[in-house]
Amino acid sequence: MVSKDVEEEIRKAALKNALDYGKARDSTVINTVLSGFPELRADIRELAWAVNKEVSRINSLGKEELEKEAGAYRKEFEEKEREKAIRTAKPKMELEGAQKGHFATRFPPEPNGYMHIGHAKPVFMEREFADIYEGGLFLYFDDTNPEAERQEYVEAFKKDLEWLGIRFDGEYYASDNIERMYSYAATLIKNGNAYVCLCPVEQVKENRSTGKECVHKKQTSAENLRLWNEMIKKERDTGILRYNGNLKDLNTAMRDPTLFRIKAETHYRQGAKYSVWPTYDFNTPIMDSMKGVTDAMRSKEYELRDELYYKILDLLGLRKPRVHSFARLEIKDNITSKRKLKEFINSGNISGFDDPRLVTIASLRRRGILPEAIREFVLRFGMSKTNSQVGIDMLLAENRKLIDSRAVRMFFIERPRKLSVGGIPAEARKIRMKAHPSEDLGFREYEVGSEFFINSHDAISLKKGSLARLKDAFNIRILEPGGDTIKAEYVEGKGNDLLKLQWVSEGNYVDGKAISIGNLLSGDGFNKKSMVVTDGYIEGYASELKIGDIVQFEKIGFFKLDDRKEMTFISM
Ligand SMILES: [Zn+2]
Structure with missing residues (x-):
């Protein structure tokens, strides 16, 4: 109830x-x-x-x-x-200062995890802007953290982006440009704009919050250059290169941020070639400038760092792209953080990165969400800076609009009750039902005997002597509603106002499972009802379906065939 x-x-x-x-x-x-x-x-x-x-x-x-x-x-x-x-209301797709015919932007994922809906928003917007302003969109792998990055993530990103239908006008990797980054670093050092700090991490952190300068800030350029060269020649295993700013700057992002740090792990693309790696703050402006990006987009969490972005380019005399901020898209009662995902997988709450309850692109694909639905959904938010935390229902609704016309209608009988119908004439035994009420998707055809299964839910309301209709088939009169098998007899007539019973006929159904997907989280924790499996009988037509096919189980909703062996369907 x-x-x-x-x-x-x-x-x-x-x-x-x-x-x-x-x-x-x-x-x-x-x-x-x-x-x-x-x-x-x-x-x-x-x-x-x-x-x-x-x-x-x-x-x-x-x-x-x-x-x-x-x-x-x-x-x-x-x-x-x-x-x-x-x-x-359609958001206005406009970027301040952007010029038609002179436009380039990039999508900059770090290959340290799987693509999710939060990435889909910027990349669809960037493609949209590239088209509006008649320019290009580059795929830029921001890969300067060997600890976390893997080739498999690069491949997964490319696969997901291709599936989403995103066109790119070029592709490049930050890690292919390390020598160049080193030479820019040397320029900053020579000009007194960067210094090598040998303080322990904790000390650096504390000084940054208290505004205290360390001894290394007073080193000469020559001394800094010597230390720097030792770092990049792998002769030192400690040290960071920091921007020489003001530790009391009101913008905390300007308090001598780290530009390079030592990471001795082997890099998935560059191998053991380098052990000193630039930070996001250093390589992003340089790569953007070098590659001809005119308009860079990033989420508004980075706004404090815009100043550093421009500063680095100023100090190096490089061309400055425009930076535009937008609000990140987050899905309510779901998770995207890598740490959380791992936690949920390790605890057995979810099966993997493509668990249909997640909002990774692999999950959405598996669940039967179409790329067009994702596009429509994410573009709604535009460049707004208002935080957008929305329920997944908005995306599902967008998807339903697109799949409705191609989903075959079908009966799913839950908690089946046996029904035996006497006196069915031969001509009424051949049943032909439209696969879709309004679209031309063909027919589901069955030759029925006398035995059927109907939903227990329906069975409860059947009274002795009452009439009902086996949906799209014929009318019956109930003779004995109780007992293991409900007994009924065939009755001629149209039956427009009768209770309509979904049914499958004995010998012409498959055992299957309908999995209803709910929100992954409820309150702060895992939602134990996030996945509810219902066993049932599905009409025989289901055996002709292929993995990925979409159906509508009447009165239940849209489902996608996920597994043919068990005939498992996932709700959409
Ligand atoms: Zn120091």
């Missing part, structure tokens, strides 16, 4: 839907309710039944009754309309 709150939400959604479109539709109402109560996704069948009941009731009301019942919610409905208008 659904709660009172949910019941009211269903009523409101059904009323609104009926007012807007004349008739309410189950699927629309279910999705509206889910956006307010995402946790119900775990028990979507319960919801579906409640919605079906209420929608039938609302659709049977006359216009006057409908208006009367909706009256109580009038204000709320108007408020919703306003919100919707804001949500659906």
Whole structure:
């Protein structure tokens, strides 16, 4: 049973839907309710039944009754309309100062993990801007941290980007330019703009927060150059190169930040060639400038570091790209941080980086989310700096719009009850059902015997002597509703107003599993109902499906075939 709150939400959604479109539709109402109560996704069948009941009731009301019942919610409905208008407004795609025909930007992932929805936002925007401003988009691997980076992540990024359909106009790697970075470092040192600090890490941290200078800041250029050369020749195993700024700077990012540090690990691309590696703060402006980037985008968390970005280029006399900030996109009740992902995998809560509950690109692909849906979804936020923490339902709704017309309708019988129907004439035994109510997707055809299975949920409401309809097949009269097998007989007629029963026929169904995906987190922790498996019988047509095919289990929702051996379907 659904709660009172949910019941009211269903009523409101059904009323609104009926007012807007004349008739309410189950699927629309279910999705509206889910956006307010995402946790119900775990028990979507319960919801579906409640919605079906209420929608039938609302659709049977006359216009006057409908208006009367909706009256109580009038204000709320108007408020919703306003919100919707804001949500659906297209953001202005504009970058201050950007010039048509003279434009280049880049997507700069670090290959230290898997691509997720948070990366999809900038890369789709960058591609969009590159097209709007008739310029180029480069793929730039920011790979100067040998500890964490791997070739497999480079490959995974490329695979995901290709799947998303992102075109690039070039590709380059920070780690291929280390010699050049070294020579720029030497220039800074010679000009007194950088120094080698030999303080322990903790000391550096403390001095930075207290604004205290260390002895190394007073070293001569010659001394710094000597130490620096020892570092890059691997003759020293300690030391960092720091920007020579002001340790009392109000912008904490300018308090002598680290430009290079020693990392002795083997690099996935450069091997053991280097042990001194530039930081993000140093290599990003230089790479952007060198490669002809005119407009660089990064999330607003980096805004404090813009000053350093420009400063480095100023000191080296290099061309300065424009930097634009935007808000990061985060999905509510989900995780993307590498540390958290590892924690969840190690604890067995999720199966891997492509677990369908996650928002990695591999997960979304596996779940059947289309690249176009991801694109539409992320572009909505534009360059806004307002933090966008949204539920995944917005993305799922975008996806449903795209898959609806290609999803074959199908019956999924949960907790099957046996039904035996007597007196079916030969001509009624050949059943032909449309695979889609409005699109031309062909037919599902069955030759039935006398034995069927129906949902237990439906079975409860069958009374002795009552009429019902096996959906898209024929009418039956219930003779004996109780017992192991429900007994019924064939009845001729159309049966428009009868209770419609989903069914499978004996000898023509497959055992399968429908997996409902809910939010990964609830509150602060793992949501134990994030994945709910329901066993059932699926009509025989399912055996013709291939992995990746999308179906709509009637009254339940869209599912994608994930595994053929077990006939496992994942909710979308
Ligand atoms: Zn020092």
